[in-house]
Amino acid sequence: MKQEILDLIKQYDSIVIARHKNPDFDAYGSQFGLYYALKNHFPAKRIYKIGDTNPLNRFEEMDNIDQSIQEKSLVLILDTVASQMLDKNIYSHYDKLVLIDHHRNDPDINHDIAYQALDASSCSEIIAELLLDWKIPITKKSARALYIGIIGDTGRFMYNNTTAKTFKITAKIVGKGIDVGEINNEIYIDTQKNKTIKSEFFSLVKYTKNNVAYRKNDIDFIKKYNLTTSYVSRGLVNQMAGMIEVPIWTNFTIDLDTEDIICEIRSREIPVLSVAKKYGGGGHLNACGCTLKSWDEADKLLEDLDKIARSNK
CATH class of the missing domain: 3.10.310.30 (Diaminopimelate Epimerase; Chain A, domain 1)
Known part of the structure; x- marks a missing residue:
């Protein structure tokens, strides 16, 4: 199934990366982690990131695209397989639709591929593993996003969804040169308010x-x-x-x-x-x-x- 997803990514010139609404750090981290890596590895492709936004967005503005573009694209939906977690426009318009998630829900969205890794700590962990398996370089910007996603869903590795595999993958991400201390300060230092x-x-x-x-x-x-x-x-x-x-x-x-x-x-x-x-x-x-x-x-x-x-x- 991993290879099938990669084959679709290689096949399509237009790719849309989405995730659930009211995004948390893992939704953003997996989305931007994949986006930055694919943009770097496939510079000729048109790659879009879509969805609502909130103050947890520590990356870039989201793209606004025409429905006609989405209908001709490979659409990748991350961090959910549940329709109630999505704007209907996201899963209603596509040429091919792939779901990638770690939640214990059965998909209720029509799809071409549903890749669910229920033992993963986060969707960001899944994306990191996929990129490593596909031998698609994880850039420093991609690594930063994936790290933010992983610490968000593991509570800085304190929750019991953290596994040995989580640490192994995180070690490879940190090895890309990100500043862990700076990221943790950015995410967790609070205001008086x-x-x-x-x-x-x-x-x-x-x-x-x-x-x-x-x-x-x-x-x-x-x-x-x-x-x-x-x-x-x-x-x-x-x-x-x-x-x-x-x-x-x-x-x-x-x-x-x-x-x-x-x-x-x-x-x-x-x-x-x-x-x-x-x-x-x-x-x-x-x-x-x-x-x-x-x-x-x-x-x-x-x-x-x-x-x-x-x-x-």
Whole structure:
């Protein structure tokens, strides 16, 4: 399957690289890591990167392309195989469509190839391995992007999705000459404002009977600091991590555009993916999410998590 993907890349003069909406560091890292490597190795090809953007974009502006271009292109969708994670225009217009992902979801998008490496720490790890296998040089810009993606999804190698293979691939990326200290400072050094936001967020965390930590972020909290839904939902969920008494934590955030409730679920060891899937979501065993229609539904999901916490005591 790896060779089939490479054959398609060689075949097409127009390639579109996409990823899920509300991108995190891994979505950006895998997208730009592949983009920079292919642009360098195939300078005559027309290669585009598309999708929405947010403050986590530490790379370049996204491309805006006509539908007619996309319909004649090889479209590569990274870091998801789920239609709910994508703008419909991304997976509806293509000549050939390839999915590359590490999440434990079955694809619900029509595709030509779906390459899923469920043991990979991140999509960025998958892209790095593919480039190495294909003998396509990983440039310094590509390495920087892939490193950012890997540390984003592994929590700087602290999460249990980090494997020996993750370190081996990361070592090869770091060997391209990137400044690890500079990157970590760029990504993780915070402002006083952000520290204040995180402090207020944590001060209002609540707990179920069986110590599932949770936070309900309403419109007032988001607008008070002029935040985005993505920042509050994904960016703050792990403020509840690292408490010995808390095996599971979940973050509920209202989407200002749709008024849906975005739910992010995390755990230290207990698998929680089944709960996310029950509510139409997906992800990993210990890091997953879903979209809910009401706060009542959020309360039901919280009850399900509390039952899992109780049964694992």
